[in-house]
């Protein structure tokens with residue numbers, strides 16, 4: 634999968650994508666991240682990329698030309714037919730695991746990071762296909778949100794994590810939070826590992842984990858329960 638990032642600050646991405654799991658995924662050819670500095674595409678002799686807003690008001694707005702030319706460069710170079718262009722903005726749809734799952738099967742996605750007060754609306758109208766927010770708070774730019782998308786999407790690509798099953802059971806699967814984990818020692822500061830996990834009985838362990846997932850979700854994120862994919866057995870457990 635190729636991930637193209639249009640940004641004024643490509644260096645923000647460089648250290649993150651060259652470490653640990655992301656680096657290994659690139660080395661194995663599973664993900665291919667291309668960074669484009671929007672400023673390099675500015676036709677302005679001073680490489681200006683922003684200007685005052687028409688109608689007045691605070692802050693600067695990113696001008697359309699450098700963004701549009703960066704976009705054209707990407708789609709022409711890689712021959713991308715129906716480009717998915719994701720603009721990171723607090724005005725977007727709130728990002729969810731299910732969206733990461735959908736993006737993870739695409740060949741190319743293009744991430745557009747805004748700065749200053751935002752970008753010229755005509756860019757959104759002309760090239761953006763998805764507007765995504767990572768939560769109800771405002772950041773100084775789209776770079777951190779873009780990294781969050783890159784990380785959450787990359788780890789879903791087959792072969793990126795050690796074993797494929799690493800994300801078979803994790804939070805948000807079936808819209809439930811994940812069960813708690815324990816490792817050695819069996820007792821720590823007087824606290825014991827739940828007996829069932831030491832029993833070797835995998836049917837009981839699976840059942841206990843499922844029940845823990847349900848309990849934790851009800852406790853911490855009751856809003857998720859409305860969408861949770863519950864089996865008849867789960868429903869019976871909740872009624873108890």
Ligand code: ADE
Pocket residue numbers: 721722723765766767768769770771772773774775778
């Ligand atoms: N840019 C600034 N704030 C943002 C947010 N919450 N999500 C996505 N992009 C942003």
